[in-house]
Amino acid sequence: MEFVKRPKWKDIELNSNVQRMFSTIKELGKDNFFGSSPPSVFVGSKLQYPNVNVGILSPPVYSEDSWILDSPNYWANSETTIKDVVSYRNNLINSRFKSSVKDVRKENKFLEITKEIAMAYKPVDMEIYLKKKPNIVLSKDKINMPMGPTGLLSGVKLTDNVKVLNSVEKAVDDNDLKAQDAVIYLYNKNIDENFLTKILSIGALGLKKNRKLVSTRWSITAVDDMIGKKFINEIKDFQTIDKFRLFTGNFFGNYYFVMLFPEVWSYELFEGYLPGAVWNFSGKIEFSTDNEWYDGRKNYAENTAGGYYAARLPIAEYLSRIRRQASVLIIRFETPEYTDSLGVWVVRQTCKKTMLNQNIEFETKEQMLEYAKQAIIKKFNFNIERVYNQSLLLNKIKTQRKIWEFTQ
16 A cells, blocks of 8 residues: 555544644634645635636644644544544635636746645645735535635745655656546555545646646546546446345434445435535425436536535445446435534545445345335434435336346
């Protein structure tokens, strides 16, 4: 494994600098500071295209353990809580500057430094100078991780050599390697999705003539989509599973029911928001849904957005691992336990965890659907029949005749 493995939570003793970084609010109000980026960068999407805001994320104090402020894989596999993640993100100052998406093809000091930071696998020490004190406001949405204070960058200086993996350097230096091929190459080198999102977002991958900045929101989805399609293309050459399988799991108040049917690849996601959940504004349980058939989607999954691709990736990866294909129905419940929206990485990590759990096998589709229905009634006091009746995948399985039926 090439990527750096993080220690388990119980093995970490946070030094005084880290504890200070996590608890000192007045430090966030400085207009210049010496800090250490996790490393982390962010490209915004709110300006009028082709202009974007490019940000270097760093705490306002130095700590060799600042990596913990931007480490979804670690958070998901440790004792990190939702409040911890919000606190971590709130301590990252987004020192940003405006750029055109094609400026990565020109000489630009700020972009070159941001690119170096994005490529690093260890915290990057730097001096940051802002035009004025940062605006201390925490923002959040469904796709991106929460964002802390923001300030306009006036100067930045790296104070240490940036540590870059050989595989990353090779992919970035290869101007003839398409972005999708670069992402797959690095993923096969155990570079995680969070890292890939950053280097894709900063315009460090792809054919030289096509490189450009990509908003972090869209680079997250692009990485999940690229890797997911890689596994989907693989599993289409495999036999279908031989029994019906149900996986269940939860993380940070997100509960997943993943049903696998012994059919060729297709995929459908239902996302449900319980009353009191962060994104439920009506007080009633609401569902969004998107799907794809064997040939895939032709357009973006508007209803479930980035969650569609983030949930699909671990499922396709699991099927590739067992060398089988299946039709997949996912039902997600976001509950009030999920007290803060932390970004689409939570979807990806919850599905990863779910697919590592022991599954339950059934001989018939009816048995699996009934089992899931009763489990959902018991847990959420909700009859899932309405979703079953809406499901295009279930309807197709029910009505589509098999080849062998025509030979009888």
